[in-house]
Amino acid sequence: MKVAFLGATGGMGRSLARLCAQRGDAIALLGRDPEALARSAADLRVLGAPRVVGLACDLANPAGFAPALDAAVTALGGLDTVVLSAADCARPADLDADPARGARLAALNFTHSIAFLEAARARLLARGGGTLCVFSSVAGDRARKATGIYGATKAGLSHYAESLDLRDRPRGLRVVLVKPGFVRTAMTADLPAPPFAGEPDAVARRVLTAIDRGWPVVYAPPIWRLVMLAIRALPRSVMRRTEF
Numbered sequence: 708m709k710v711a712f713l714g715a716t717g718g719m720g721r722s723l724a725r726l727c728a729q730r731g732d733a734i735a736l737l738g739r740d741p742e743a744l745a746r747s748a749a750d751l752r753v754l755g756a757p758r759v760v761g762l763a764c765d766l767a768n769p770a771g772f773a774p775a776l777d778a779a780v781t782a783l784g785g786l787d788t789v790v791l792s793a794a795d796c797a798r799p800a801d802l803d804a805d806p807a808r809g810a811r812l813a814a815l816n817f818t819h820s821i822a823f824l825e826a827a828r829a830r831l832l833a834r835g836g837g838t839l840c841v842f843s844s845v846a847g848d849r850a851r852k853a854t855g856i857y858g859a860t861k862a863g864l865s866h867y868a869e870s871l872d873l874r875d876r877p878r879g880l881r882v883v884l885v886k887p888g889f890v891r892t893a894m895t896a897d898l899p900a901p902p903f904a905g906e907p908d909a910v911a912r913r914v915l916t917a918i919d920r921g922w923p924v925v926y927a928p929p930i931w932r933l934v935m936l937a938i939r940a941l942p943r944s945v946m947r948r949t950e951f
């Protein structure tokens with residue numbers, strides 16, 4: 708693959724980029740922290756990626772999306788896969804304490820994420836298609852007390868990705884919607900791990916299989932498909948009484 712990542716300096720994105728490097732994919736790392744980009748790029752080269760380039764791109768700054776993706780196409784000599792795993796997350800209590808933070812989170816995880824995906828989609832379609840891999844969340848599957856603004860952005864992102872899959876698959880664009888359950892990364896470091904918590908490397912292996920096979924939706928760890936099936940079936944009166 709010739710693959711561009713936004714959000715692969717850490718967490719599940721990094722694990723996925725490392726798998727891609729090990730099998731010889733060419734990689735453009737888009738990110739906001741030059742030192743983290745340089746560190747990650749060096750790691751991917753050691754693992755075997757034939758070509759790795761680090762490019763400045765902050766999900767908070769949509770004006771930078773097109774230049775970064777164009778630079779990725781130039782550096783890799785083409786582009787067939789784009790992965791978006793960057794996102795923000797915050798507890799409801801923190802958002803209550805700082806309403807501006809909630810507005811920033813909503814913009815980053817929804818408006819800006821869609822702007823990035825639209826820019827990537829246009830470039831993939833212009834080249835005859837490819838794969839757009841979108842990290843959403845099980846938090847978008849059912850409203851819970853704790854999901855709040857974050858869950859709402861992920862519900863919107865999941866809807867958008869599903870719609871793109873319906874619309875663009877005939878034109879050669881495969882959309883892979885990733886719905887992680889709880890996974891131990893920096894994003895969840897200060898949260899108590901629930902049952903069925905996953906590890907980023909195992910999630911990455913499953914996501915890479917989904918990309919290779921063009922699965923439209925992938926829960927990871929896979930047990931979360933069943934967990935969410937059960938949670939979606941709970942009546943609202945029960946959801947009012949549960950604290951998760």
Ligand SMILES: NC(=O)c1ccc[n+]([C@@H]2O[C@H](COP(=O)([O-])OP(=O)(O)OC[C@H]3O[C@@H](n4cnc5c(N)ncnc54)[C@H](OP(=O)(O)O)[C@@H]3O)[C@@H](O)[C@H]2O)c1
Binds near residue numbers: 714719894
């Ligand atoms: N962990 C979970 O339990 C879980 C569950 C469900 C869904 N998800 C979703 O899965 C995805 C990956 O989560 P993760 O846990 O792997 O996250 P993570 O460990 O926090 O890593 C996030 C990555 O995104 C980058 N990033 C964050 N903000 C950015 C910005 N403004 N511009 C550019 N890059 C930015 C980070 O780079 P920096 O080094 O610059 O910070 C890092 O590389 C996210 O979409 C998340 O919402 C996670």
